[in-house]
Amino acid sequence: MLPSGTEGPRLFLLLLGFLSSSCLWVEGRSRKPNVVLILTDDQDVSLGGMTPLKKTKALIADHGMTFSNAYVASALCCPSRSSILTGRYPHNHHVLNNTIEGNCSSKAWQKTQEPYTFPALLYSSGYQTFFAGKYLNQYGSEEAGGINHVPPGWSYWYALEKNSKYYNYTLSENGQPKPHGQNYSQDYLTDVLANVSLDFLNYKSNHEPFFMMIATPAPHSPWTAAPQYEKAFLNASAPRGSNFNVHGKDKHWLIRQAKSPMSNSSIQYLDNAFRKRWQTLLSVDDLVEKLLKQLEARGELDNTFVFFTSDNGYHTGQFSLPIDKRQLYEFDIKVPLLVRGPGIKPNQITKSLVANIDLGPTILDIAGYDLNKTQMDGMSFLPIMTNNTNVTWRTDILVEYQGEGSNTSDPTCPTLGPGVSQCFPDCVCEDSYNNTYACVRTIAAAYDLQYCEFDDAEVFVEVYNITADPNQLTNIAKTIDKEILEQMNHRLMMLQSCSGPSCHTPGVFDPRYRFDPRLMFMDQGQQSHTLSRKTLK
Incomplete structure (x- = not known):
């Protein structure tokens, strides 16, 4: 039963019950x-x-x-x-x-x-x-x-x-x-x-x-x-x-x-x-x-x-x-x-x-x-x-986030400058405006990868081989094969621009995918997409 003091929903649900009992129910009818x-x-x-x-x-x-x-x-x-x-x-x-x-x-x-x-x-x-x-x-x-x-x-x-x-x-x-x-x-x-x-x-x-x-x-x-x-x-x-x-x-x-x-x-x-x-x-x-x-x-x-x-x-x-x-x-x-x-x-x-x-x-x-x-x-x-x-x-999905931040400096974190939204013990500040990123999370037969780009002055990149490094200790952005890095970058740009069915197209390591540095082509008659950088706005 509902806790006391919830007469409003009780009356509403009783009314539903009354309407229900007044309807003819056919035994065994599929629903x-x-x-x-x-x-x-x-x-x-x-x-x-x-x-x-x-x-x-x-x-x-x-x-x-x-x-x-x-x-x-x-x-x-x-x-x-x-x-x-x-x-x-x-x-x-x-x-x-x-x-x-x-x-x-x-x-x-x-x-x-x-x-x-x-x-x-x-x-x-x-x-x-x-x-x-x-x-x-x-x-x-x-x-x-x-x-x-x-x-x-x-x-x-x-x-x-x-x-x-x-x-x-x-x-x-x-x-x-x-x-x-x-x-x-x-x-x-x-x-x-x-x-x-x-x-x-x-x-x-x-x-x-x-x-x-x-x-x-x-x-x-x-x-x-x-x-x-x-x-x-x-x-x-x-x-x-x-x-x-x-x-x-x-x-x-x-x-x-x-x-x-x-x-x-x-x-x-x-x-x-x-x-x-x-x-x-x-x-x-x-x-x-x-x-x-x-x-x-x-x-x-x-x-x-x-x-x-x-x-x-x-x-x-x-x-x-x-x-x-x-x-x-x-x-x-x-x-x-x-x-x-x-x-x-x-x-x-x-x-x-x-x-x-x-x-x-x-x-x-x-x-x-x-x-x-x-x-x-x-x-x-x-x-x-x-x-x-x-x-x-x-084989892949998009993860994206835009930093929330705040309008003024947090006095408990004076060295971090404006844009800090909150702090926990010892001033570990969890968010700021430049905590804005987009990632491709890929799980395919031969690859378990995460590729991320930050929308900041550094255009910082993080890449992880989850199979070898499940706790994501080692950023391999500077050591991973350049062709894979470029493919993941282009796939990220496409996903950041996708809408509806265009988000369902094959991923980088899907057999139906074919890569070209200028365009991303999809086999089986699927539409091609011109690539352009798009961040959250």
Whole structure:
């Protein structure tokens, strides 16, 4: 049941139940599959972020497919969530960072992107759509239309105002503000999301398929665990891999300025954050268990696809950066992705390279929506999940980020000058305007590479052979074969300029690709593209 004080959504859901019971249900009638998308906030996979989620692994991964190479188009909340919703790279949806000025939930976003998100398309094709949790970082702010704004295409809207919290927050219940306090039994946000989701399942219409998106606050700061989990993982500490607490040699300026080795206070701080992050995830594990048990009890689990993923990764001490995201390395851009559903065999692991821009096309494909009617940059990985042997999959994706910065110097970092947005212990400043980069992440039969360029005065380049150097200690930009370097540079320029189907063209190491220094030609009659440098604007 919903926590007390949530009469608004209860009445709404009871009305849905009344409408449902008044509709004639034909026993055995086929229906499109249901879809559930569970989205965590800042959950890494490279540093053990899935470890606390024992139930989630048992209920989703063990019954379906784990994607071992799932990435985000941008390692920051608002650009990444915008990519999930639109199926587009940041250079096409134009959300650059977590600010209104960076287009996060802005009026321009609402006008040009929101009507065409994949949930809106699902709604237009007969799906009931349900949202609960964190939407976009600036949602509910006055400049974004306030909490009364409900994006098009949602049958039921239960969204958090602004950024992740666990207590003392306000929710938009179908456009009406509902404040919450700090009483655990009534207000702990992860549990509130679980309860309202269960009520939706109880009272929704039974003659229409449904889509649910549940976006938890965990494990985002302030890392407030439920009372029963506050003493969990007390002996845990951040992984001490080979890239922990070491100087970022041959890396871009922002990494090179980090104090290395870190002080004891910084290490204690990040270890404490690491433990608390895991503690908050235990409530997410409970949410998943409750939701799937309810789907099973209602006889709907076998006709439901369940996706579990995160909006970006996270780091805790790598290259002497205590905590944050935003960086181009595996720990920040790689995320968990687990899926179970009709036609997916249990206990599968795939190495196919997928990105969060693929979630929308995949879910629309599941719903039978004609993907030719969209202009999404992503691709449906439904054929991969159902073991279609005829599918030819991509070998590379784009990762892009524009530094957020600030308008004034941070007084705690006087040597770094203007453009520093925030600092953690010992002044390891995580972002600045010149932290603007674009990368090609390539996974092919013979290559596992990352190529990145910075949009700064240096035009700094970082290249990593992930097979030989999984912790990305050695930048091989000056030693890699020049032809490969040139090919990756041209591929990056093409991806930075792509839109819709042109983002689906073969990658550098795909057999269908043929390289020329002046033009990039695509075999099988595909259109050629003149190359030109394009950065995020």
